[in-house]
Amino acid sequence: MAYPQLRRPDEDRHRRRRRQRRLVISFFLFIALVVFLESPLTRIRHLVVSGNRDVPADRVVRASGLRPGMSLWQVNGSAVSAQIAAALPLVERVQVTVRPLRGEVDLRVEEKHVVAIARQGGRYFRVLNDGTVYDEITPEDGFRWPVLTVAGLASVTPGRTLGDGDAVSVCRQLARLHEADVSRVSEIDIDRFGVATIYLIDGFAGQVAARQLAARFSTLLAAVSYFAQHGYRPGVVDLTGQPPYRYTPFRPSGTGGVGGG
Structure with missing residues (x-):
């Protein structure tokens, strides 16, 4: 009955090491995630306006409140669409599409007439x-x-x-x-x-x-x-x-x- 008692301290040590490794890995994963979220890869690099006929593209962009350099994760499609429609009477609705790999936000406009x-x-x-x-x-x-x-x-x-x-x-x-x-x-x-x-x-x-x-x-x-x-x-x-x-x-x-x- 003495042999299992000799193994218990080793098992405790292994458990502590595994827990420490998990904490270290989690910490570095968290740091990597923060670095990724703050990197240029997750920033708006391009704003593309399509579907507009009478409303100039620059007015659509200004009304959207979006600008290059903003985080892609800050883009709320429904809020952006509502904001543009409220600012520009000729706009019926806007379909907002985020393309993270391109750093691009597409604003497809449907106009009233x-x-x-x-x-x-x-x-x-x-x-x-x-x-x-x-x-x-x-x-x-x-x-x-x-x-x-x-x-x-x-x-x-x-x-x-x-x-x-x-x-x-x-x-x-x-x-x-x-x-x-x-x-x-x-x-x-x-x-x-x-x-x-x-x-x-x-x-x-x-x-x-x-x-x-x-x-x-x-x-x-x-x-x-x-x-x-x-x-x-x-x-x-x-x-x-x-x-x-x-x-x-x-x-x-x-x-x-x-x-x-």
């Missing part, structure tokens, strides 16, 4: 596809987009969403239509009952529920084409109900566009 010109009194404002008012413009700047008039709209303020649900819905729907189709629209008037009158550049107009504009647009074009081919002069086609759709010609004083009807 202008879909309409809101008119209030004698003032005009560009409106984005989410219904946000972008900026005020003058008629001399030219109107590349449909002019949007909304009955009862209290105010139009750059940086804020249009204060009318039907108007916001129309803006979102215009973004889904083909550009060639939107280019045929000169003006959209939304009344207090949520009915949108869409004036086309060929002189015809159509009435649809504002929130069904995109869904009924192809039907409107087909109806207008039918009446035009059958010799009807410009007028309003009412698509708020079921076919056959009612056609009402414009009065002579309002012929050609937004005149009476």
